[in-house]
């Protein structure tokens with residue numbers, strides 16, 4: 001069989017194994033090449049689609065590079081002021097408890113200006129999902145230092161590297177919220193390899209299902225890249241992330257529901 | 273003997289040339305084009321289409337979600 005006929009025979013509807021979900025609107029994403037925001041949007045959209053929740057979901061979008069998120073997922077949305085997404089999501093979920101409600105926030109949004117909203121929503125155990133994209137930087141505004149910027153990491157406002165004596169240590173928001181009784185499921189994932197994408201998608205699916213149980217806040221950190229802010233190619237940025245971000249922000253579950261796995265609640269086990 | 277054969281379709285005008293798919297492909301099917309799309313990106317394409325096994329690694333890791341995957345037994 002010639003190569004050309006071979007391929008024509010393969011590209012047929014009955015052989016389709018992967019195509020973009022209908023929950024993605026199809027608009028061209030506003031992100032830089034290789035940015036993990038896009039991958040995270042897509043797996044979130046896939047879970048919403050596969051769980052049959054497209055018409056039952058209300059998202060709260062942040063300020064940051066993902067400010068236009070409401071353009072990219074075809075669900076109901078509310079745009080929040082910078083950092084306030086968990087407060088808005090609280091109101092939405094309390095008024096419309098049957099809906100699936102989530103926030104999607106960067107580290108500048110969630111761990112800087114929105115620290116109070118994050119911690120208090122988690123402490124109240126609001127029955128929402130929070131997706132936290134931690135790229136260690138304010139991507140949107142030009143790569144300024146964030147509370148999550150690594151020790152020694154260069155940014156536009158720490159050109160010689162973050163000096164922890166002067167600027168403090170990176171804030172591990174996910175570790176903090178895992179200590180609060182209000183959180184039900186807390187995990188840290190990434191989306192830079194196929195295997196990690198699959199794990200992150202599984203985590204999102206769990207959080208979606210847990211929300212039906214009304215047991216508290218599900219918090220998913222995605223350690224992600226910012227090739228533009230880090231001034232690297234996308235592939236380099238993913239390698240740098242593995243070498244530098246993961247030791248400080250190790251991937252795995254920080255808190256799993258006690259009834260699902262009694263040992264893990266007190267003795268969290270890393271899944272990597 | 274039946275052989276698994278895959279094929280990908282890249283929406284080249286929406287590809288941003290990030291190369292994340294290329295480094296995630298276990299079979300070396302994907303390469304970056306020597307020419308650019310209308311946005312100026314060196315887009316990804318199946319340079320060695322016969323090698324594709326339809327595993328969808330490239331598609332699930334593509335930040336812009338521009339790859340569609342097909343698979344069959346031949």
Ligand SMILES: Cc1ncc(C[n+]2csc(CCOP(=O)(O)OP(=O)(O)O)c2C)c(N)n1
Nearest residue numbers: 063064065082106107108109137138139140
């Ligand atoms: C009240 C207010 N303060 C400051 C800003 C400026 N601002 C816009 S985005 C941003 C930080 C974004 O960083 P992050 O949340 O990490 O998102 P990323 O772009 O990295 O995904 C800041 C400080 C703003 N828009 N509104």
Ligand code: SF4
Nearest residue numbers: 031032035065139226
């Ligand atoms: S600036 Fe960084 S976070 Fe923002 S789209 Fe570009 S790569 Fe992504």
Ligand code: SF4
Nearest residue numbers: 297324325327328330
């Ligand atoms: S489907 Fe798998 S083998 Fe085919 S191009 Fe994509 S990653 Fe490579």
Ligand code: SF4
Nearest residue numbers: 287288290291293334
């Ligand atoms: S991962 Fe997607 S956007 Fe990046 S080069 Fe491959 S096809 Fe293009």
Ligand SMILES: [Mg+2]
Nearest residue numbers: 106107137139
């Ligand atoms: Mg950020």
